[in-house]
Amino acid sequence: MQSVKVPTSRDYQEYLVNSLKDPERAAGYITAILEESDPEPELLASALDDVAIALGSEGDRQWVRDFSASDKSQAVYELAAWLDSLGLMLTVNVQYSEKFMADFREAQQDIANGDVVPFERR
Secondary structure, three states: OOOOOOOOHHHHHHHHHHHOOOHHHHHHHHHHHHOOOOOOHHHHHHHHHHHHHHHOOHHHHHHHHHHHHOOHHHHHHHHHHHHHHOOOOOOOOOOOOHHHHHHHHHHHHHHHOOOOOOOOOO
16 A cells, blocks of 8 residues: 655645745735635735745734734725725735846846847747
């Protein structure tokens, strides 16, 4: 008989936190929680805690605990619902550093000048 390792909730939590170290994934994760049709304020607090573990510090986790102890989670969902009624959507985006954006603009200029050929996927 073959032995099969069944992932535990701890394995999943570790995988989730490691994946959320990518700011774009973290932003998408929070946005997906905000887009829930049947919002659960506890789920938002849990997602924010996952992101705080991945990208923040203990101070950020304390902020999440304080946030979830108040009615702020519900207020966020109410804001999202109100925006939805107006045809708008609440999202979370990555805030890129000034250096990242300067490097990006420089790379775009190099490509435009023909100094660098962009990588093409095959």
